[in-house]
Amino acid sequence: MKRSLLLALLVMLPISVWAAEGSVPFEFDPNLDNQASLQRGAKLFMNYCSGCHSLQYMRYNRIAEDLEIPRDVVENNLIMTGGKIHSTIQGTMSKEQAGDWFGKAPPDLSLIARQRGADWIYSFLLSFYLDDSRPNGVNNLVMANTAMPHVLAPLQGYQVHEESGGHDGESEGGHGDAGPALELVQEGQLNPAEYRSAVGDITNFLVYAGEPVKLTRASLGFKVIVFLILFTGLAYMLKREFWRDVH
Ligand code: HEC
Missing domain, CATH: 1.20.5 (Single alpha-helices involved in coiled-coils or other helix-helix interfaces)
Incomplete structure (x- = not known):
């Protein structure tokens, strides 16, 4: 009896882990040893995300230390929201404002990499597409009807999603990651490979940002x-x- 219970637990564990992973169109292997990537990710995060999303467990000086970014560079280039080097990373918007503008407050992203996983974040940032029926003109394959605007559009440009398109998916030169019927219709500052790499840097950074909490756990x-x-x-x-x- 006891043994079968143990057996059941052993069987269920991997299943529940697998189920929590969900299925997303792109995969990303985070690499926390890649400091250059983490630095780029930090910069992109501060420029494109910190206006709306906080990282409430992360302090600027900790980023400076961990990623070996000189303090003055952090102070002059990374702090976008009027904080001090010792403060945690807070969005500029109040919850009420955000609620008014987006219908939903942008969540704190400290734990997002552990909640959703790296594949999910990476896929989310790659999967915005134009959709007239949405208030901010875009939708997302991974998070349907998301309230988040496509804030990286200046970098990526805009994609369209071919509904049930005759699975021409792997059209983009056999990268295998051309995506699920998403097609770039308006170019941004980066080409698709550069954009994927930038999104990888942001994902890497968010995985790192979840680390301090992981350590206490x-x-x-x-x-x-x-x-x-x-x-x-x-x-x-x-x-x-x-x-x-x-x-
Ligand atoms: C203009 C405000 C704004 C900016 C800038 C912004 N977001 Fe968001 N984000 C939102 C809102 C609002 C939501 C909530 C979406 C929802 O629940 O439908 C969200 C949701 C998310 C989620 C999903 C969270 C969850 O519930 O699982 C992730 C991940 C995310 N944002 C990452 C980013 C990243 C990375 C950046 C920078 C590249 C960024 N966001 C920039 C407004 C923003």
Whole structure:
């Protein structure tokens, strides 16, 4: 009985992990050792995202240290929202304003990489397409009817989505990642490969941004395990104590 329960748990664990992953059109392997990518990602995030999204567990000076960006560069080039080097990264908009403008407040992105996964964020940023029926003129394949505007349009340009188009998908020179029937109809400053790489940098940065929290969680996990080991020892001693009288 006990064994089958354990077995069931063992089987369910990978399944639930797999189910949480969902399926998204693009894959991205984060690489936290790639400091140049993280630096570019930080810059892109501050320029294109921090106006709306906060990173409430992340401080500018921590980014400066971790990514080895000189303090004055951070102060002059990365702080877009009037914060100080020691402050956390706050959006410029109040929740009410944001609610009025977008119908939904832009969420804090500290934990987004762990909630959604790197593939999801990467795919989300690659999957905006023109849609007249939406208030801000775009829709998104990964997050249908999203309230977020296509803020990276100056870089990517605009795509259209060919509804049920006869799966001509891999048209873009066999990259295999030309995407699910998304076609660029208006070019931005970057070509598609450069844009994918920029989006990869942002994704990398967001995975990194989730790290400090991950560290505290790991140390908590360690404490829990130490507690369990001590508790098991205690329970064992107790058991011996009880059985001594029986024998
Ligand atoms: C003009 C404001 C604005 C900017 C700038 C902006 N976003 Fe958003 N973002 C939103 C809003 C509003 C939502 C909520 C969308 C929804 O729930 O429909 C959102 C949602 C998201 C989500 C999904 C969160 C979830 O609920 O899972 C991600 C990821 C995201 N944004 C990333 C980014 C990144 C990366 C950038 C910079 C490249 C960025 N955003 C720039 C407004 C913005």
